[in-house]
Amino acid sequence: MKPAISAVYRTTPLAGSKIGDISRNFINHPLFAQPTSFLCEDNPFRRPLRPQDLPTIDLTRPLPQSEFASNAALLGQRLLATIYETDLLFLPTRMDSRRREDMRAFYDDDFRQSGELLRPTLERQLFGFLEDEITVSGNWTLESFRAYAADAVAQANRGASEVVRTIRQARDPGAAATEFLVQLASDFLSEASAMARNVLGNYGPAQSGLFTILIDEYGYGVPKQKHSTIFEATLASRGLDNRPHAYWQFYLPSSLALVNYFHFVSKNHNHFGRYVGALLYTEATLAEANRQQSDMLRTIFGTDVDTLYFDEHVQIDPHHGKMALERVIVPLVARCGNGLLGDIVRGFEEFRLLQQLADQDLIDQIKFADRLFKAPDSGALCTTQPGLWDGPGVLRFDEPKGEISVPHLHDVDEIFELTEGEIEFTVGPAHAITLKAGEAVLIPARRLHGTKVLSERCRYRVAEAVGYGLVA
Amino acid sequence: MKVIHFDSRDQNFVTVGDHERYFLLDRPGHAPLMCNDTCPHRGGPLHLGTSDERTGAVTCPWHETTYTRPALERRSPATVRVGTRITAVLDIPADMPVTLDRKQRILANECL
Ligand code: FES
Ligand SMILES: [Fe+2]
Ligand SMILES: [Fe+2]
Ligand SMILES: [Fe+2]
Numbered sequence: 001m002k003p004a005i006s007a008v009y010r011t012t013p014l015a016g017s018k019i020g021d022i023s024r025n026f027i028n029h030p031l032f033a034q035p036t037s038f039l040c041e042d043n044p045f046r047r048p049l050r051p052q053d054l055p056t057i058d059l060t061r062p063l064p065q066s067e068f069a070s071n072a073a074l075l076g077q078r079l080l081a082t083i084y085e086t087d088l089l090f091l092p093t094r095m096d097s098r099r100r101e102d103m104r105a106f107y108d109d110d111f112r113q114s115g116e117l118l119r120p121t122l123e124r125q126l127f128g129f130l131e132d133e134i135t136v137s138g139n140w141t142l143e144s145f146r147a148y149a150a151d152a153v154a155q156a157n158r159g160a161s162e163v164v165r166t167i168r169q170a171r172d173p174g175a176a177a178t179e180f181l182v183q184l185a186s187d188f189l190s191e192a193s194a195m196a197r198n199v200l201g202n203y204g205p206a207q208s209g210l211f212t213i214l215i216d217e218y219g220y221g222v223p224k225q226k227h228s229t230i231f232e233a234t235l236a237s238r239g240l241d242n243r244p245h246a247y248w249q250f251y252l253p254s255s256l257a258l259v260n261y262f263h264f265v266s267k268n269h270n271h272f273g274r275y276v277g278a279l280l281y282t283e284a285t286l287a288e289a290n291r292q293q294s295d296m297l298r299t300i301f302g303t304d305v306d307t308l309y310f311d312e313h314v315q316i317d318p319h320h321g322k323m324a325l326e327r328v329i330v331p332l333v334a335r336c337g338n339g340l341l342g343d344i345v346r347g348f349e350e351f352r353l354l355q356q357l358a359d360q361d362l363i364d365q366i367k368f369a370d371r372l373f374k375a376p377d378s379g380a381l382c383t384t385q386p387g388l389w390d391g392p393g394v395l396r397f398d399e400p401k402g403e404i405s406v407p408h409l410h411d412v413d414e415i416f417e418l419t420e421g422e423i424e425f426t427v428g429p430a431h432a433i434t435l436k437a438g439e440a441v442l443i444p445a446r447r448l449h450g451t452k453v454l455s456e457r458c459r460y461r462v463a464e465a466v467g468y469g470l471v472a
Numbered sequence: 473m474k475v476i477h478f479d480s481r482d483q484n485f486v487t488v489g490d491h492e493r494y495f496l497l498d499r500p501g502h503a504p505l506m507c508n509d510t511c512p513h514r515g516g517p518l519h520l521g522t523s524d525e526r527t528g529a530v531t532c533p534w535h536e537t538t539y540t541r542p543a544l545e546r547r548s549p550a551t552v553r554v555g556t557r558i559t560a561v562l563d564i565p566a567d568m569p570v571t572l573d574r575k576q577r578i579l580a581n582e583c584l
Contacts, residue, residue, distance in 0.1 A: 135503030138551040144561040147473030148550060152559075341550075349554055 016060050019121050023059055026114040027051045027079070031105055035249070035404055038426060038450060043099055044090035044244040045106035048406045049078040060121055062128035069253050069361045069446050071409050073126060077256035080122040081186075083115035084263035088193050090244055123264050126257065130350045140341035142333055149280060149325065149348065156281075156352070157288040164292045166363045170370040173300045178430035179366055180293075181235060182247045183255040188231040188309065189244045192217035194262035198275060204335050206276075209327025213283070213320050230309040237306035240429070249407045250428055252448055254354075254361035261354055265347060273336075273343025276328050278351035280344075284321030287314050361446075368447045369431035388415065394463045399453045407450035413465040414443045421458030426450050474562045478572050480504065481556050485519070485578075487571040488564055494549065495519035496558065498581050502528040506551045506560040507544055507580075513537050523580045530580050 014022075028051055035048040057072045059079075067073060086107060092099045105111060163180070170176035192214060199211050219225030235242035265271040265278060294310035333340055407426070416425070417440035425441055426432040427449045434454065435441065442465055443449055451460075476486065484496040486506065493509035495518070507530070509518050516534035523530045528541035550561040562570065 133555055135553045136551070137503040137505040137545060137553075138548045138560070139546050140550040144473060144550040144563070147475055147566075148552070148559065148561045151475040345550075345552055349552055353554060 014117065014121075019060055019118065022114050022117050023079075023121075024054065026111075026118060027054050029105070029111060031082075031102060031111075035406065036402065038249055038404065038407070038429070038452065039241060039246050040248045041241065041246055042092045042094060042243050043102060044085075044092065045099070045102040046248075047078060047082045047245075048249055049075060050406045050408055053408065059118075059125050062124050063126065065129045065133055065357070067411075068129070068257070068357050069409075070411050073257070074253040074409060074448075076122050076126045077253045077260055078251075079115075079118065080126060080260050080264075081256050083112075083119050083122070084194075084260060084267060085190070086112050086115060087197070087267075088190060090190075093243060119267070127261065127264055127350075130346075130353070133353065134346060134349045136342045136345045136349075140338055140345065142330065142338070142341070145329075145333075145341050145345065146325075148345070149284070152281070152348070152352070153284045153321070156285040161289060161292045161359075163359050163362055163366075164296045166366050168296055168299070170366060171373075172370060175430040176366045176370055177297060177300050178238060178240070179369055179428040180362070181238060181240060182250055182429055183252060183362060184231070185235060185240075185242075185247055186245075186251045186255045187259045189228050189242070191228045191231065194259075194266040194275075195279070197263070197266040198269075198272065201269075204331060206328045206331040206335070209323060209331065210276075212327065213279075213323050216316055216320065227309065227312065230312055233306045234309045237304065238301070247429060249450065250448065252358075252361050252365055253409075254358035257354055258351075258358050261351060271343070271347075273332075273340045274347030274350065276324065276332060277344035277347025277349075279347075280321065280324040280329060281348045281351045282355075283317050283324045287317040287321075290314050290317070364444075364446070365428070365448060368444060369427045372425075372427055372431050372433055372441075388463055388465075389417075389461060391463060394461055396459070396461045398457070398459050401453050401456050401458075403453045403458075405451040407448050409446050409448050410443065412445050414445075414462055415465040416441050416443055416460060416462050418458070418460045420460075421453065421455035423458050423460065424452040424454055426452065474564050474566045474568060474570065475559060476562060476570060476572070477557065477559050479556050480553070480558050483572045483574050485509075485573050485575045486560070486562075487573070488562060488568065492564075493517075493519075494560070494562075495575065495578055495580070497523070497530065497544070497578075499523055499525055499528055501525070502541065504551065504553045504558065505545065506549050506558070508547045508549075511537065512547070518580060519575065520579045525583060533579075 031045055032047055032049050032051055035046065040046045040048070053071065053075055057075055059076060063070065063073055167173055167176040167180055195210070195214055195217060199207060199214055201207070217227050219227065219229065223229055232242040241247070262275070262278065265275040290310040290313040294307040294314065297305045297307050297310070329344060418435045418437050420437050423435050424432050425435050427447065480496055480498065486494040491510070494506045495509050496504055497507035498504040507518060511518055511532040511534065513532065513535055516532040518530050518532055520533045521531050529538050530544060531538040549563065552559045
């Protein structure tokens with residue numbers, strides 16, 4: 001939501017053609033280039049994102065809600081996350097000359113300047129739909145806001161989480177839970193960084209209210225207590241790589257959207273009302289979500305998982321919910337007037353909607369991953385549908401050993417058939433299968449997948465599978 | 473305070489007790505509003521009035537007083553729309569019953 005600005009104060013926005021030039025230039029930066037592995041090990045600066053997709057994607061087109069988890073959204077979210085995170089400091093656990101050079105490039109002024117020019121375009125592309133989807137009107141007072149927030153929080157905290165249910169009911173719950181932890185890593189390993197953007201400046205008692213929440217998130221200056229460190233221990237307990245963005249390539253567009261939204265409303269302080277609304281929603285609902293997640297992890301992994309991250313939030317977030325309301329929102333409204341409540345309600349609802357959309361995206365991905373073991377059966381389809389490989393839309397690839405296709409997604413169902421060699425087909429760190437010549441896999445629309453060539457040489461072909469009435 | 477929820481495709485009118493009525497004022501270019509239906513002048517039904525699409529102002533059908541959009545907002549309950557789901561906070565006790573219905577026509581929503 002762009003605040004109304006009177007004509008004299010308005011700055012002429014960049015022309016669309018300029019944006020095109022900047023994005024082409026930005027996206028061809030080596031930090032985004034082709035990787036040699038699905039894992040970005042100990043290098044938070046490397047952000048592979050398939051620059052080759054850019055010609056088919058118009059970043060200046062705001063995506064409707066129905067395209068929230070599309071390939072265009074994935075590219076936009078990857079770019080935007082990179083741009084925001086050039087404001088944060090990351091250091092590899094081990095520095096060497098290659099990482100030092102990548103670090104210099106990541107924080108380079110010219111790189112950051114292009115990113116900053118792109119940022120508002122990407123924010124409109126990715127979050128513009130929220131303005132169509134959500135409207136706020138009427139006479140908001142602190143009293144009506146309290147009633148509304150209490151009602152919404154009670155609603156959110158009722159019943160079992162669908163994500164948790166999906167993981168528990170998976171064929172392989174351990175693998176499903178692993179994919180879940182990997183998605184959380186996008187956010188939790190730099191937890192509350194967006195919050196920290198909001199504690200600088202001078203804005204009265206609310207600033208101190210927010211600061212007290214931040215102190216908890218950052219563990220009172222004790223490394224072991226810092227929430228991101230506690231999550232590192234969770235990942236380590238499952239043998240997962242706990243260095244920031246090791247799993248960058250596997251983040252779903254919706255997982256990145258949750259992280260990016262908080263940066264979006266924190267980077268530009270015209271949105272501070274939305275920020276505190278979203279903060280209230282997340283702090284007031286996270287305790288119950290984490291309670292269910294902690295239970296789930298312990299049921300699945302027994303004592304072989306460190307759930308302290310989740311248990312800590314069960315303890316502290318009810319406090320944070322209260323603090324966000326009484327010590328942040330109440331003093332802000334006292335200072336700015338009831339007009340601010342419109343923005344606060346907007347942020348509250350925006351984050352709630354994003355969370356719902358992200359839950360659905362994750363559920364769909366986990367279900368797809370969980371069925372992957374059946375995937376080679378799709379080969380039968382290729383023999384029963386002889387016309388499948390005749391159409392003009394069939395794409396053929398010939399790739400050398402080690403070639404990686406960075407995880408991505410398509411907006412329609414596709415069938416992928418290996419005609420020569422061997423390939424690893426991966427839809428998440430815990431879900432990969434090896435396909436041999438003659439085997440095929442159906443990739444449902446919007447499901448993240450990547451490949452790595454295992455044989456000296458490999459050929460495969462891809463066709464749209466719309467209209468075949470298939471379920472993978 | 474009482475929080476109500478409904479789908480704007482199914483319902484557009486709320487009645488509280490004998491006197492209080494609210495209708496869903498929904499004009500293009502303006503956020504949907506749970507508009508207080510009772511004209512402050514002599515109680516005329518604003519939902520049967522006319523509205524100005526550009527300004528969002530509503531004119532009462534009885535003595536043709538026009539209420540600006542900000543004036544309407546001030547006397548209407550806090551409202552949020554997410555998609556077609558409407559949430560409104562009414563300034564009445566939480567246990568007070570309200571009736572939700574669908575009026576065939578909200579004249580104030582018809583284009584002028
Ligand atoms: S009752 Fe509405 S103008 Fe008189
Ligand atoms: Fe936290
Ligand atoms: Fe918290
Ligand atoms: Fe693909």
